[in-house]
């Protein structure tokens with residue numbers, strides 16, 4: 001049962017010394033209650049207080065940083081089962097798989113793909129996260145060569161999968177201080193795997209098909225001194241994965257089984273229904289997903305799905321209001337007014353760019369609402385337009401006084417003209433028609 005901020009405050013030393021980085025004990029208590037701070041930050045807590053607070057205030061799913069540097073990413077620190085309760089925080093890392101039996105060129109080409117491939121959606125660059133190297137050859141030397149090839153090609157987060165600690169140890173020599181994930185500790189080898197993980201500072205995957213066994217094994221690994229763990233529930237089918245992954249999330253966030261409070265690992269590549277595993281892994285709580293290199297279509301679909309699932313459903317993605325230029329518009333170029341809902345912005349921007357007519361996009365702050373919703377709710381109003389014209393100095397940017405507004409804002413056209421003094425042209429409802437509209441209607 002989680003403690004409330006005031007209950008936590010009662011346990012804190014109340015020195016208000018700021019050594020935890022917060023101005024007062026009460027603000028620290030509020031952060032602990034929200035799972036945004038660690039009890040270890042307060043140096044004045046005794047072991048008993050730390051254990052009481054730690055058990056109830058640490059994020060129920062451990063936060064892990066995978067890799068180092070620019071391409072590192074964070075997983076875990078999730079609090080809810082459903083994203084409409086509160087947003088999911090840390091999107092899963094998708095790690096493309098290579099086998100050490102592939103040629104060096106093939107391995108390097110997958111690593112280069114993960115290093116370089118990106119596509120932009122609603123203003124964000126979407127990429128895969130890293131490489132998984134499988135020791136299919138069973139040879140430590142061949143495995144080490146494959147890891148060396150990846151390391152020489154790209155500086156990326158890694159997962160190393162081998163059945164023996166000898167193979168992992170040979171490969172880890174090539175990883176420097178990179179902290180790869182190593183797979184996997186089982187009941188029979190966990191002590192050796194923990195020793196290896198500690199020696200190289202690795203994150204360790206714990207694998208068991210039964211959740212009770214998985215929890216006990218995770219507890220045993222933590223007792224060996226390895227706490228940066230991921231859980232592989234070894235699913236045998238899609239249904240198996242959903243059941244086990246959902247149970248882990250539920251038992252972890254309710255703190256019913258704290259030993260399951262670690263991010264979930266999913267190998268989607270071993271299965272014939274690879275794309276379905278990948279999609280379900282994104283939706284149902286996997287934090288690190290292994291998959292084979294995907295087609296361009298499947299790449300876009302999976303990265304888009306991940307972006308959608310890991311946006312806050314209560315906060316539309318917004319653009320900063322202001323004036324944006326398409327091409328190099330002259331002073332007589334058209335001005336297209338629209339809302340700051342990012343999907344509207346990027347959709348319109350794409351069509352304007354393909355129209356090849358230099359112009360200005362004039363973005364007003366409707367708190368991220370779409371045109372239709374903003375008009376219906378009164379967030380898109382004539383006074384908002386008037387104030388935005390003044391605030392962003394639109395008069396100084398253009399030599400004319402004409403605004404093109406979205407078709408769905410047509411009911412406001414008269415009021416905008418009266419309030420701003422600018423002439424209003426009503427544009428099309430569908431952004432796809434904007435190029436044709438400008439070619440036919442824009443004459444200054």
Ligand code: SF4
Pocket residue numbers: 012013014015016017018019020021022023024025028041042043044
């Ligand atoms: S370090 Fe401890 S005593 Fe000092 S302000 Fe923070 S919580 Fe209070």
